[in-house]
């Protein structure tokens with residue numbers, strides 16, 4: 001009775017599979033990694049946590065001989081659980097790589113999200129917490145059999161099984177036999193999970209979806225192979241009845257089904273060694289982290305792993321660690337920092353970002369380490385994304401320089417490029433530390449100033465020639481200058497140039513700080529955020545200056561930002577994460593609420 005089916009995980013070496021391993025261990029289950037063909041015979045259940053790109057996944061399955069082995073395993077009727085790319089490989093093909101064939105278990109294509117929506121520009125990748133509508137098949141299940149409940153799950157992907165009623169082969173009814181849940185991003189509807197006989201797969205990451213994701217994994221792990229392999233209830237075929245069934249599936253859900261992507265709240269931990277050499281969470285004002293009195297010690301607001309755990313339990317949608325003095329040493333020798341990520345990933349089941357020192361480095365013994373290697377060490381420790389700061393500024397300067405000389409702008413060698421190629425662009429965040437530079441408008445013809453002209457891009461806001469709330473008459477006009485090394489050095493490049501440049505290099509997200517607002521509690525710099533948000537199509541996390549829950553309402557109502565980050569108010573327990581979410585919810589702004 002107590003026999004636990006032998007569980008195997010298929011890993012092809014891309015990205016963070018440690019989180020899945022941690023989730024399974026946390027749920028009290030053992031597993032083995034698939035090492036050779038015989039493991040497919042021994043496996044009584046199999047999970048394939050695909051990450052990265054479709055073509056890369058398929059090519060690696062083919063070159064290792066796993067393609068046929070996996071196909072045979074699925075045909076054998078034993079339970080299969082695919083995650084993200086592990087779901088997409090089941091499909092016919094993907095727009096991501098039209099010449100690469102999928103496993104063809106689901107006769108349906110994978111396509112790219114549109115970057116335009118009825119509201120205008122739409123951010124791709126679809127990154128964050130979104131809900132799933134239960135399908136007809138799911139409604140036929142008893143409470144015990146259900147794999148998913150009405151919760152939000154964490155998604156990060158640019159391609160999906162998109163429904164398109166204009167073609168019979170991509171309509172809702174053509175997929176209703178397979179679809180377990182549907183989700184919506186903007187005006188597009190896609191299959192967020194599927195279940196057909198022994199195959200279950202989800203587009204989101206259960207191992208990163210907090211208690212809801214752990215619950216899904218637990219239900220699948222607990223279910224007997226026989227019950228998981230039962231043939232699926234027949235689905236309605238007429239599109240009008242399936243429409244009704246999808247939409248009325250959750251009449252009394254408190255989760256406001258159909259609300260779409262939620263506004264993300266990120267807790268940020270700036271980490272550095274204090275004067276005694278211990279790694280502490282610190283917090284500065286305008287990047288100065290030392291106490292003003294008492295001998296000017298580094299402010300100590302707690303221990304990194306403990307604080308990360310606290311924020312997970314309090315409902316943070318993501319956690320970011322910034323190793324703020326990392327540029328002084330080699331990241332790979334920084335074992336305490338790798339240890340912080342490793343230990344945090346054991347108890348934190350939402351996405352973890354790690355920043356600081358992600359660049360090409362040389363160890364004291366002369367060994368060269370590429371940014372890709374450094375990032376790889378963090379991914380293997382449990383990070384989902386790496387954040388690149390100073391190096392991103394230098395990389396964009398070099399890109400603009402090559403472009404101005406008429407050369408190929410993309411060198412293919414920068415950390416942003418190599419890491420996004422190896423692990424997908426969703427894994428690469430660029431952290432920007434801009435500072436306002438005020439312009440002396442008392443000078444006649446200040447707009448003609450040669451140096452300033454270069455930054456006109458930044459000074460242009462919509463149809464105005466200056467920043468939105470800037471007051472030209474009072475001489476309050478500014479642009480945003482980029483800095484490196486934690487705000488210590490300024491560079492001659494503005495924030496819009498940088499944001500556009502890193503998007504071209506392959507960054508998947510921007511973490512937008514403000515040196516002026518950091519630690520001030522004055523609220524987010526809305527001008528800065530709109531400026532950057534309008535310049536790029538990738539998600540922007542707004543950071544610096546949060547002083548109250550209302551500041552979060554303001555940033556989500558007045559800008560198009562996808563996420564808002566705070567540090568000081570959370571560390572000092574001035575505002576709880578759930579209070580921020582409650583306040584947002586009251587204002588009709590969708591958020592993920594979870595009960596632990």
Ligand code: 1PR
Pocket residue numbers: 268269270283284286287288289322323324325326327355356357358387388389390391431432433484485486487513514517518519520521543544545546565566567568569
């Ligand atoms: O340049 O790639 O090694 O990365 C270094 C990273 O460390 C960058 O992401 C940079 O932003 C960060 N950093 C460097 N020095 C500091 C510092 O504070 N002295 N911190 C620093 C950045 C800003 C946010 C902060 C928000 C919210 N701090 O991390 O959490 O401003 O704060 P608030 O809510 O209290 O206002 P590289």
